[in-house]
Every structure is written in structure tokens, then in C-alpha cells.
Amino acid sequence: MLVRLEIRCLSAAYYWALQGCLFVCVLAALAASGQLALAQPAPPAPPSRFIVVLDAAHGGDDTGGRLSNGQFEKSFTLAISVRLRSLLAVRGIQVVTTRDADATIDPNRRAEIANHAQALACLSLHASESGSGVYLFASSLPPAAPARFPAWKTAQAAWVTRSLKLTGVLNSALLNAGMSVTMARYPLPVVDSMTCPAVAVEIAPEQGAGHEKSGGLDDRNYQARVAAALAAALVEWRTEARQP
């Protein structure tokens, strides 16, 4: 009798041990195939500090375009970057810049600086004599789920939804400042590698009501208005960016 009971107990133990092993195997298989929600990395949580990265495009040997007053694009973007950094610092916003002088910075290095800063807004500043007003460009990458190790060329995909929101905030602020704004989505080599809400801002001469160019890029008043509008947008973004 005792022997039979012992055999039954042992059989039950083996049965449940086998069931447990099977359960663990199924869990492992699900995790490996990526079907288990728990196995996916959590969406990137907003950093506690609000940091803005300003990327003054070009620099050093890379002069960028030549503007109508003979100035190079690299000088204009640096001037706007310095002006915007001052405006943001006054408002208590921490700013990281990719360059503070006329230096050649590799495009990958620019994205590295932005990614290490863990910023909540990254602006790549450009200028052009073509077109008019301010152009806002977000990455054309399709939105993707965040990955633990994103591909360098498409790292922005996990952030592109937030980048589009940031584009909307910038658009509103620039329109409120009375500027014409054009938005588009293009492949942007530096922005596509950034892991932060990122927008490329291209500043063109201002166009008046009669389609004449009323404010050139060398107009300091125009530069100040653009910088002030961008700063106002980033102040507003500070509250929105912390929302999940």
C-alpha cells in the first residue's frame, strides 16, 4: 500500500516537473521569436532633465552654401546657434551644441553628441537662399518600435512620432511670429541617426505679402525673430515632451 502511494506521488511529481519544463520551453520560444510583449524593450522614458541639442550644420572645410551677402552657411548657422543658446539659457534650459567654433565635425559625430546628451529636442540648423521663410524637416523614416540596439542609419525611426510633434510645436510658434513655414519629411543623414525628437530647421529669406523678399538672411532683426520663435517653441515643448 505504502509502495503504491509512493509510486503515485513520484508519478505526480514527475508529471508536474514535466509540465513546468514544457511551460519554460514555450516561454523561451516566445521570447526568442519576439512575440512576448515582456521581451520587447520598453519605450524610451523621457530623461529627467530637459536638454536641447543645437547642431549648427557644416563648419570648417564644409562651408555649406554661399549666401547672397557672401557669407557662408556655416557662419550663419553658428550665429543662429549661439543666439538661440543664449535665449534658451536665459529660460533655464540646458543646451548642448555640436560645435561652438568654425570646426569640421563629422556627421556621425554630430549624431553621437546628440545621442549621448539624451536630449528631449534636437535641432539641426541650416540656411539657404532658395525659397522663403522657415522650412521644418522631419525624418522620412517610417515610425518603428524602439529597439535595444537600433541600427545607426535608422535610429530616428523610434523617435519620429515625437519628432513630428516637435515639428508641430515649432510650426505653431513660427506662425505666431508671423513667418511663413513649410514642413516636409525627407531623408536627413544626421537626423536619421539621432535618438531624440529631432527636426532640421532651414532658414530662408523672408517673403513679404507681395512675394518680394522682405528680410534677407543678413538681416539681424529677422535672425532675432527666428531665434526668439524657436526658443518660445522649445519652452512650450519642455512641458509637452515630458508627457508620455
Next chain:
Amino acid sequence: MIPRYQKILFVLLLVASLAMGAALWHLRELAHQKLLAGQNSAPTSAPAVAPAEQATLLVANDSDGSILTQLHSLPLPADPGARARAVLGKLLDLYAAPDAAHPVPGGASSVAQVFLLPAPEIAGAVPPAGKPKIKDSRAAVILSRKSRATTPGAPLQDARQTGPLLAVVNLTGSFAANHPSGIETEMLTVLSICGTLHANLPRITQVRFLVDGQQRATLAGHADLTRTYLAGDFLPAEEAIP
């Protein structure tokens, strides 16, 4: 008194110098003629004897950042490569016109060659729904540098005749050097070239760019020329609707 053998030697050397000078002059002329003959044999324009056909050009406009369809009648050769070059030549002629809405100097001669190859399959290509547009008249770009052969083992000739094509557009260095700098203006040029190629040769689904036969990082500092562009996504929104 100069010895006689020295006089003979001097005369011989003088004759040899003159003969070598004449030969050099003759060779120079031959090389010049050869160079001119080589230039003349290059197919620089569409043959005028070809029948005029309707070509669809996607023309960019800097004032509103749009790309609009225009129909033009022009002689188009039967060969797809020459045809692609002819429509791009017409497009760049429009941009080089004095009153162009998207002024880019250079004109038709800015397209050195257009090569058509079987298109590689883009790994992880995303359908158009994955690229929301902010502005209707533009199309976003889906890009990937990872690619592999379309139909492994399929004969190359079959792919060239029936399958999708990759167009490699070889631009001249002067076109890139004189192109206005800026994200918007450069991308409008790239998008309009891609859209025009696909509109006239629907089998062209991918486009790559070279400048003077070499890969170049950007067109004029902004537009990425190292990528493969999906040509079918560049039609204006109203054209893309079936």
C-alpha cells in the same frame, strides 16, 4: 676652321630636330582630331528624327515647395536608357530657363548618362502607409542601403526586359557644383528627377546618383546621394491615387 665631320653632324642634328618637331606637331593634330571625333560620337541629345511623344515631367517649384506634373511633347528615342536621358535633359532644360520656378543652372548636358540595371530588392521596404505626408504635394522617401538580388538565379537578360529597373543617373560635376545649396532645393531636384523617370518609364522603381562617375555624399551639401531612392513614391499625391 670647323672640321668637315662636325659640319655634317650639325646638319644631321638640325634635320633630325626639325623632323622630330614636325612629327610631334603631326601627332598633336592627330590626338586633337581623335578627341573631337570622340566627343562627336557621344549621344548628347535625343535624335531629332524620332517621333514626338508626350513626356510627363515632374517639375519642382521653389516658391511653395511643390512638384507638379507637366506634359511636354518631345522626340523620344526607343532605347530606354536614351529615353530616360532625353526626359531628364528636358527637365533640366526647364530648370535652366531664366524664368524657372526652380532655377538650377546646367541644362540637358548635366546628365552625362543614365544606366538601367535590374533592380535589387530593397530589404525591409515599407509600404506607402508608413510614410505620412506633411505636405500633400510631396512624397517621403523610403530608403535602405541593404539590398540583395531580386531573383537569384534568374537570367540577367530576363530581368532587364521585364523586371523592375534601377536607374543610375550620372550627373556632371559642374551641375553639382553650381546647384543652389539647401535641403529643400536639393531634395526637390532629386525628387523631381526620380518622379520624372518613373512617370515615363514605370519599370524604373529605384534611382541612384553618381557625379562624374563617382559616388558623392551630397548633391550640394544636403541631399544624400549615397542612398537608393524608391522612384514610385515621388509622384504627387493626386497622381498616386488610382
